[in-house]
Amino acid sequence: MEVYLDNAATTKPKKTVIEAVVKAMEENYGNPSSLHRKGVEVEKSIKNARKLIAKTLGCKDQEFYFTSGGTESNNIAIRGIAEANHRAGKHIVTTKIEHPSVLNTFKDLEGRGYEVTYLDIDSGGFISLEKLEASIREDTILVSIMHVNNEVGSIQPIQEIGRLIKGKNSKTLFHVDAIQSFGKIKFILSNLEVDTMAISGHKVHGPKGIGGLYVKKGIKIKPIVTGGGHEMGLRAGTENVPGILGFAEAVRIIMEEQDQQIKQMKFLKSYFIEKIQGEIKDVVIHSGTEESFAPHIINMSFMGTKSEVLLHSLEGDGIYVSSGSACSSKKKGYSHVLSAMKIKEALIDSSLRISVSDTNTKDEIDYAVTQIKKQVELLRKIMR
Numbered sequence: 386m387e388v389y390l391d392n393a394a395t396t397k398p399k400k401t402v403i404e405a406v407v408k409a410m411e412e413n414y415g416n417p418s419s420l421h422r423k424g425v426e427v428e429k430s431i432k433n434a435r436k437l438i439a440k441t442l443g444c445k446d447q448e449f450y451f452t453s454g455g456t457e458s459n460n461i462a463i464r465g466i467a468e469a470n471h472r473a474g475k476h477i478v479t480t481k482i483e484h485p486s487v488l489n490t491f492k493d494l495e496g497r498g499y500e501v502t503y504l505d506i507d508s509g510g511f512i513s514l515e516k517l518e519a520s521i522r523e524d525t526i527l528v529s530i531m532h533v534n535n536e537v538g539s540i541q542p543i544q545e546i547g548r549l550i551k552g553k554n555s556k557t558l559f560h561v562d563a564i565q566s567f568g569k570i571k572f573i574l575s576n577l578e579v580d581t582m583a584i585s586g587h588k589v590h591g592p593k594g595i596g597g598l599y600v601k602k603g604i605k606i607k608p609i610v611t612g613g614g615h616e617m618g619l620r621a622g623t624e625n626v627p628g629i630l631g632f633a634e635a636v637r638i639i640m641e642e643q644d645q646q647i648k649q650m651k652f653l654k655s656y657f658i659e660k661i662q663g664e665i666k667d668v669v670i671h672s673g674t675e676e677s678f679a680p681h682i683i684n685m686s687f688m689g690t691k692s693e694v695l696l697h698s699l700e701g702d703g704i705y706v707s708s709g710s711a712c713s714s715k716k717k718g719y720s721h722v723l724s725a726m727k728i729k730e731a732l733i734d735s736s737l738r739i740s741v742s743d744t745n746t747k748d749e750i751d752y753a754v755t756q757i758k759k760q761v762e763l764l765r766k767i768m769r
């Protein structure tokens with residue numbers, strides 16, 4: 386049996402997404418910039434894709450740009466805002482639990498003369514709104530806060546945060562990394578005081594190498610990739626047509642099935658937690674089932690085990706999980722997220738992340754729990 390429980394790292398493309406990608410490669414292979422019919426047709430299909438994703442996000446078509454993925458969207462927003470607004474100030478704010486595509490961009494800007502405030506996190510994975518408010522100054526040009534954390538699933542209250550930022554300094558711009566929340570948490574962009582927002586295709590059963598960036602009308606961003614003026618001048622380069630059309634198909638499915646998808650993820654998460662706690666002793670769960678946690682991520686520690694060993698034992702059983710953030714888990718060292726939450730080293734060492742999708746089933750969870758129990762008990766015996 387193969388059970389894929391690493392959906393925060395990436396998701397399996399849905400069948401109709403694959404069909405849309407193949408169709409784009411076989412039929413819609415024209416260059417959208419070409420003046421002939423083959424190009425114009427593709428241009429039209431990109432326009433429709435943009436319209437559909439913008440509608441799902443709750444923004445205008447002209448406010449949504451295609452990029453190569455979440456990492457690039459975060460870079461365009463953060464670097465672009467910093468560069469376009471540095472005359473107004475050089476203070477920028479983020480949190481200690483951001484994805485490396487945000488954290489390393491801030492580190493780079495720090496090296497280029499920007500002053501950075503890295504906000505602390507509490508033991509549950511949440512920022513302090515009071516500390517955020519206190520951090521905003523006259524010269525703060527940007528605050529970047531992730532919506533859902535990819536390792537533990539904590540949700541930062543972006544509606545409240547947006548209001549708070551603008552209340553303190555109406556000129557401070559607010560960027561949100563919504564790569565783990567898009568599709569899993571319902572929101573309407575026009576109701577939020579957010580200036581830029583990053584999303585990614587492969588986290589929502591779309592293709593890899595495609596993403597998007599919302600930029601509120603009127604916000605100044607200096608492009609980091611220059612060229613032929615594609616994507617309304619923000620991101621040059623011939624469009625990734627198969628990626629865009631596959632992404633649009635993934636979003637179309639979300640639009641139609643989101644309520645059911647969220648319900649299934651919530652069910653699987655609660656069922657997994659209840660079962661794992663009932664079956665295995667000395668498990669510490671780092672992701673709650675409350676509304677302040679995303680429906681798809683469960684981070685937990687199996688005391689007396691080593692997560693990497695456990696991960697590979699489970700792989701042998703056909704179960705795919707993660708020992709932290711997929712993008713950083715190959716590097717040595719402790720998870721920066723769990724460390725920021727002040728979780729003890731022994732617990733970080735034994736922490737495993739499982740992340741579900743609406744395509745997972747109860748039977749898969751039953752199988753996964755049985756195998757996790759077997760492997761944890763074996764490992765505890767060996768390590769004793």
Ligand SMILES: Cc1ncc(COP(=O)(O)O)c(C=O)c1O
Binds near residue numbers: 586
């Ligand atoms: C919170 C978060 N931000 C950004 C990214 C990067 O997205 P992409 O893989 O599309 O570059 C990820 C991917 O793991 C993520 O989880």
